[in-house]
Amino acid sequence: MHYLLFYEVSEDYLSRRGEFREEHLQLAWQSHEKGELVLGGALADPVDGALLLFKGDSPDVAERFAQADPYVRNGLVLSWRVRPWTTVVGADAATPVRL
Numbered sequence: 540m541h542y543l544l545f546y547e548v549s550e551d552y553l554s555r556r557g558e559f560r561e562e563h564l565q566l567a568w569q570s571h572e573k574g575e576l577v578l579g580g581a582l583a584d585p586v587d588g589a590l591l592l593f594k595g596d597s598p599d600v601a602e603r604f605a606q607a608d609p610y611v612r613n614g615l616v617l618s619w620r621v622r623p624w625t626t627v628v629g630a631d632a633a634t635p636v637r638l
Contacts, residue, residue, distance in 0.1 A: 541577070541624040541633050544601040546589040546616045553586055559609040566607060567591075575600045577631070589616075594633070598623065 549555070556563075570576035570593075579591035593601040598621045605611050605619045627636040 540594070540596065541626045542593045542595065542598045542601045543622050543624050544579075544591040544593060544605055545620050545622070546591075546605075546610070547618045548581075548586070548588055548610075549615055549617055552610075552615050555613075555615055556610065559613055559615065562609045566604065566609070570600075570604055576604065592624075593621075594631075 567576055567579055575593055575595060577592040577594050579589065581589045591601070591604070593604070595601070601621045605616075605621070608616070610616045611619060625634060626632040627634055629635075
């Protein structure tokens with residue numbers, strides 16, 4: 540199953556993220572190496588959020604990531620939520636549907 544982690548970031552996110560970026564990226568790459576985090580990044584124009592795509596049996600892996608993320612812990616992320624995503628098309632679709 541796939542899960543999307545949505546971040547809503549603070550207005551000063553860009554000016555503050557440098558202080559926490561190395562720790563955030565280390566956490567992200569560790570999650571990727573474990574096969575949990577598929578893709579992640581900030582939204583652009585405007586930079587008001589970020590999306591991270593996780594793979595797993597439950598939303599727990601995405602929720603644990605958010606709780607450990609220095610961006611969340613230090614107030615750069617104002618709110619976050621995890622939603623299941625039913626992927627049906629593509630090489631990495633969790634539930635491929637071909638007609």
